[in-house]
Amino acid sequence: MSEARGPRTTDSGIEVAPLYTPHDLGDPAELKQRLGHPGQPPFTRGPYEEMYRERLWTMRQYAGYGSASETNQRFRYLLSQGQTALSVAFDLPTQLGLDSTDPTAKPEVGRVGVAIDTADDMVELFNGLPLDQLSVNFTINATAPIILAFYLVAAEQQGSDRSQLAGTLQNDILKEFLARKTFIYPPEPSMRLVGDVVEYCTAELPRFNPISITGYHAREAGCNAIQELALTMSDAIAYATLLVDRGLSFDAFAPRFSFHFATTLELFEEVAKLRAARRLWAKIARDRFGATKPEAMRLRFFSGCSGATLTAQQPLNNVVRSTIQCLGAVLGGAQSIHVMGYDEAMAIPSDAAVTLALRTQQILGHETGVVDTVDPLAGSYFVESLTDQIEARANELIQSIDEAGGAVRAIEAGLPQHWIAENAYRIERAISDGTTVKVGVNAYTDDSKTEDLTLFEIDDQSRDRQCSRLEAHIAGRDGSATMAALGSLAEAIRSEQNVMGPLIDAARAGATLGEMSSVLKDHFGTHREPPPW
């Protein structure tokens, strides 16, 4: 393997000079303006004045598998180990509006997350975990309104006051069309549902984030840091436009917007991207939407590090990779962080891998001192130069999405999907031909040893138990009340009313996720993706 010669570039193609100097900072007065003060627009240096001196980031490992009671056990374990909030992973049937008993759901029940079919399952999921004291993140999109309804019924049954509920509903359907692909309905009606959720939460749940606008999955699917940032901003613009068009005030809903980015191994570029993200959003909020409240211009984000950088080969190397990614998220000023387990290129993480991921966060937070001052890389000739270049290049891409008619139209035309697939292919070719060095994959390989890891395995009985539980639930409910509630839901959809009220009523009346989703499907239809070429 030869050392790379000639021009060097970052992951997203920004040329890197051998040396940066004060010249790269530009005019000192302008730099001061671009940076501002932490906690004040344009928030380049951080969303809060004191940052981690006041409070460490929220440590939130994404977790879920099997049935609600099994996941409840893992939640309790993570909290006992010092995790400070929860993050729920749902299985694919739950994400796609299918009950666990649906024949197409069968192979996938409880695999990549927990199976939730009814409000009772949500009650079980949080059994003994007080929702008015625990912030919960829900990675759920197409079925986000239904999951929110289940959550509110569970909170109600615990006696929790709605005004105290804190957490985040991902509810970002546009990035599902871009990357993660758990869409159900076509883009337009999907956007309506996003709007219904945000509208409802803005009025009813003052401490809850009703949307997390996410570049993470597009990045994981293959795009670069600049594209990730631009797509996130374009999606946020589309949501904000929809809500403003509904007559909501930007200053009222935007403070509860939350964001989600990847942090990969390209340390300085990632820190620069996260700083540029805050500055970009502050400008978009002010210039496009006329925000007047600083909170409405303040970008807060969650970072999920990056699973795509992990390798199945020499899996313990992933501990090192994850540590660097977590450091990047901290130096970039994250509000909450998930660190990947070292075995996630092979299976969902084992207890040992999850615990070490949490310990990684705790070590960075308590042993390294990186949290003792705000935005420690500010003023670095290199990092400031990267921040400026990323902002400028992301702006150009946002403009190209604008010219395509905005995020919804661009996605319908397949434009950003093309960016993602092309760049993913470029990355794999570079690993294949050795241009990119990946330790353990195309360099420093060692076939003589295989790591003796104990991987996580799903309990095969879990699915049967979940299906029996659902059948018993249906047999035990007042079927006519359920049907009446589903009828009201259908009527609300037809008459363009907000669906959240009827969904909560239906959840209370024992309707299943599959039943509610079917009503939505009957009215909205389903989406099938255009071919990749």
Added chain:
Amino acid sequence: MNKPVRVLIVKPGLDGHDRGAKVVAFALRDAGCEVIYLGLRSTAEEIMTAATQEDVDLIGASVLSGAHIELVSDLLTERSHHGLDNTPIVVGGIVPPGDVDRLLQLGVDDVFPAGTVLTDVVSRVMALADRSLR
């Protein structure tokens, strides 16, 4: 001149992680194959119907949800029903090391777990497809 190799790339099950499937589809196209990409959430029946109609030489299935054993078993059963037993099936995705042998024992022709280098995928697919063409 040889007839180009025809490959069907599919995503059975509910998993939407299509990065690997698309990257492999692009690479096989660049290697001269005619690639049919069937898209997400295809059932075993849809996949084998497409394989018959498109007269493909090989089927590549990508699964990252952990449901590979069940989904691939369904594919193999359906392949027999369609009389396509001579059409090789390869599987890629998040496959734990212990499951690679299980898939091969079930009757899959090759397995590419996450981390397989792209050129390796292409050459192994081409070798299998050539065999099935002969």
